[in-house]
Amino acid sequence: MNTEYFERAAATEGRTLLIVDDDEINREILENIFSESYAIEHAENGRQGLRAILDHRERLCAVLLDVMMPEMDGIQVLRELNRKKLLEEIPVFLITAEASSDVMREAYRLGVMDVINKPVIPYMVLRRVQSVVELYQARRRLNNVVIRQQEDLLSQAAMIINLNQGMIEALSTAIEFRSEESGDHVRKIHDITKYLFSHTELGEGLSDGEIEQIALAAIMHDVGKIAVPDAILNKPGRLTPEEFEVMKTHTVQGAKLLESIPQLKENRAYAYARDIALHHHERWDGGGYPDGLKGEEISVWAQVVSLADVYDALSCKRVYKNAFPREQVLAMIKDGQCGCFNPRLLECFFEAEEELYKLYAPKIL
Numbered sequence: 001m002n003t004e005y006f007e008r009a010a011a012t013e014g015r016t017l018l019i020v021d022d023d024e025i026n027r028e029i030l031e032n033i034f035s036e037s038y039a040i041e042h043a044e045n046g047r048q049g050l051r052a053i054l055d056h057r058e059r060l061c062a063v064l065l066d067v068m069m070p071e072m073d074g075i076q077v078l079r080e081l082n083r084k085k086l087l088e089e090i091p092v093f094l095i096t097a098e099a100s101s102d103v104m105r106e107a108y109r110l111g112v113m114d115v116i117n118k119p120v121i122p123y124m125v126l127r128r129v130q131s132v133v134e135l136y137q138a139r140r141r142l143n144n145v146v147i148r149q150q151e152d153l154l155s156q157a158a159m160i161i162n163l164n165q166g167m168i169e170a171l172s173t174a175i176e177f178r179s180e181e182s183g184d185h186v187r188k189i190h191d192i193t194k195y196l197f198s199h200t201e202l203g204e205g206l207s208d209g210e211i212e213q214i215a216l217a218a219i220m221h222d223v224g225k226i227a228v229p230d231a232i233l234n235k236p237g238r239l240t241p242e243e244f245e246v247m248k249t250h251t252v253q254g255a256k257l258l259e260s261i262p263q264l265k266e267n268r269a270y271a272y273a274r275d276i277a278l279h280h281h282e283r284w285d286g287g288g289y290p291d292g293l294k295g296e297e298i299s300v301w302a303q304v305v306s307l308a309d310v311y312d313a314l315s316c317k318r319v320y321k322n323a324f325p326r327e328q329v330l331a332m333i334k335d336g337q338c339g340c341f342n343p344r345l346l347e348c349f350f351e352a353e354e355e356l357y358k359l360y361a362p363k364i365l
Contacts, residue, residue, distance in 0.1 A: 016041055016059045017129075020049030020077070021066040021095070026118070030064055030095070033122045037130065038062075046072030050080055053090065060090050061133045065112075067096040067103060075103065078110040087111035089140075091132045095120065185312060186219040192308035192356060193218040193301075199355070200348035202300060209268075217272035218305045221280045224254025251278050251290050275299050280306045285340040295342075303345050310338045311349075311356070326357060 017038040019030050022045050031040045038061065043049035046069045053063060067074040074094055081087050087110070094107050097118035104115050113132055116125055194215035197203035203211055225233060228250050232243045239247060254277030264270050279293060279302040286294030314329040324332070330353065332338050334346070341349075 015039055015061055016056070018043060018049065018052055018060055018063045020046060020052075020063060020069070020074070022069045023066070026066070026095075029120070033120070033126055034129070037126070045069045046074060046077045050077050053081065053086065054084075057086060057090060061137065062129055063090060063092045064095050064116075064129075065092055067094060068098070075106055075110075078107060078112060082110045087113075089136075091136050093129060093132075185316070188312050189221065189305065189308050190215045190219045192311065193304050195356060196304050196308070196348060196352055197301075200352055202304060202345065202348050213269040214272045214301045214304075217269040217276050217301070218308070220254070220258065220273045221276050221305050221309065222250065222254065223257050223277060224250035224252065226257065227253040248281070248289050251281055254278065272301055276302050276305050278302075280309060282306070283340040284342050287340065298342075300345075303342055306339065307333070307341055307345060307349055314338065 015038055017034050018041050019027050020043040021027050021030070024044075027042050031042075034040060041052060041056075043052050046065075048071075049063070049065065050072065053060060065074045065077060074096070078087075078092065078094075081090075081092065091113040092111075094104075094112050094115045095118060096103070096115070107115060114128060116128065194211060197206060197211045197214060198208075206214070228247055232239065232246055235243065255274050258264060258270065258274045258277060264273070276299075279291065279298055282288035282291065282293040282298045282302065284295060284298070284303075286292055310333060311329065314324050314332060315326070317323045330350070333341075333349075
């Protein structure tokens with residue numbers, strides 16, 4: 001087998017026809033028929049032919065395969081090609097002088113394109129092979145177009161996802177700036193939420209994609225604050241009972257705002273975002289707002305964002321207070337001074353807090 005020929009045939013990729021036959025005269029006859037239309041490569045037995053197909057499949061447009069050959073016959077070659085699913089890529093023509101009905105039945109079952117009887121009629125065999133080669137090449141070109149279109153669509157989808165996420169982050173950050181808080185707050189809520197779901201038992205049963213969507217939804221937890229008057233939102237002192245009632249409406253307003261954005265409803269994060277915005281101030285003991293949910297009635301993502309929000313709020317300076325030291329933050333959370341949380345959630349939080357502190361300490365303290 002002349003393997004150097006394949007190197008010289010690089011310019012004719014996809015236009016090489018492989019003739020597999022142990023009879024040199026038969027190979028020369030077939031080469032004379034096809035040499036004007038294709039680059040030709042020879043193999044003297046089935047084993048050589050199979051190796052040539054496996055090594056140079058991208059260059060082959062068709063294979064002419066004899067049945068009776070030493071070392072490996074044509075049917076054995078077909079079985080290997082069928083097992084490797086290569087007959088879907090390269091058309092194989094069985095050329096034989098003695099083909100019993102059992103051989104032909106087996107050949108067609110394995111996926112041979114056609115059976116051509118010897119002696120061959122040049123114009124007939126040429127036309128039959130050319131028609132099939134043109135069909136396969138047209139299908140290959142179409143597949144390549146489809147693949148490129150799929151790649152383009154995936155690229156455009158990724159751009160849209162990034163754009164949507166950027167718009168969500170921009171909206172959430174703008175609201176944080178309005179309340180004179182660092183725009184970094186929403187990023188930290190995102191990261192804390194993602195870490196707790198990714199590194200503790202809280203994320204059991206959730207896929208990586210679902211965790212990503214929950215973390216993205218977490219940054220929209222306070223979007224309802226856009227409806228709270230500046231005088232209340234940025235009041236440096238304690239809110240009056242009446243003012244606190246107004247502040248509490250940011251949960252319901254946040255859910256309504258998210259419901260009013262049609263494009264957001266198409267985002268997989270929407271259901272998580274609405275639930276978190278509405279319920280991140282619920283308490284495990286039922287004393288929260290707006291719905292007074294209790295225990296497992298509160299979704300685990302709303303619970304996690306609630307705790308992440310408290311942890312970050314205590315650790316950072318706000319318009320109404322200075323940042324608390326880490327030890328005091330942990331004590332306040334543990335003692336229930338800033339809410340009542342699921343005991344399992346607290347266990348996971350304190351297990352992870354050392355890593356959370358490493359991640360956020362430079363910006364928190």
